[in-house]
Amino acid sequence: MMFFEVLKLLFKKPFTNKFPVKYAPKNTLGLIEKVQKGEVKINPPVDTPPGFRGKLEYDIDECVGCGLCAQVCPSHAIELVKDKNWVIMHCKDGAKLAAPLKIRIYVSRCIFCAQCVDVCPRKCLKMSDEFLLANEDKLAEDLIIPGP
Template identity: 35%
Template structure:
C-alpha cells in the first residue's frame, strides 16, 4: 500500500465504529443456528440408567448414588458439547441448550448435579 492510501485509510478508520463488540459484558451475540451449548438434565425424568455416562466421549459424566438412586453428574469443564448424551438418553431427560458463556471463578459452576 502506498503512503497516500495508508494515510487515507488511517483517517477513515478514525471515524468508523469499532469492528469488534464487547462480549459478554456490554453486548451479547446470539449463537449460530444449531449451536450446541451446555446440556441440561431434568433429574425428575432421569432413571439413572447410565447410558449418558457410557456414551460420553470425554468422560464428562459421572454416575453417583444418592438416596439409593443413581444420578449423572456433569463435569462441564470436560464437555466437548457433542450432545451425544442428549441423543442416547432413553427418556429425553437431557435437553440441548445454546448456553455458551462458561467463564466463572467458581469451579462448582461447571458441575451439574442433583
C-alpha cells in the same frame, strides 16, 4: 495499497463487539456485582443461534439412570451416582421397578459435543444457550449438574 483503506477504517466504527464492556475492568467481580445491582449496563454478546451447544440442562426426574450418556461421553464428564432419594416401587407381579442411578455432570470437563443429548432415550438432557462458564474453581457449585 492499504493507505486509503486504513484512512477509511479510521472513520469507521470498530468491528469488535464490545462485550461485556469496552475496556477491561479493574475488578471483574466488582463489575459483575454492579451489573447485578443494575448500576452498569453491559453490551450484549452476539446472539446464539437456535441450535447452540451450551451448558447442559438435566431433568433429574425424567432420568432412568441407564448410563448410556456416560458410555458415549468422550471426555468422561458424566459420572453415575447412586440416587439418594430412590425408592423401590413394588409392582404387582413382584418385580422391583426403580431407578437407583442418576448422573452427575462435571461441566468443567464437558466438551459440548452433545453426544449424550443424542443418545438419551428419555430426552432428559438438553443443551442450553448458556456459555459464560469461566470459573476459578473447576468444582464450583454451578459447574456440577445437578446442583446440591
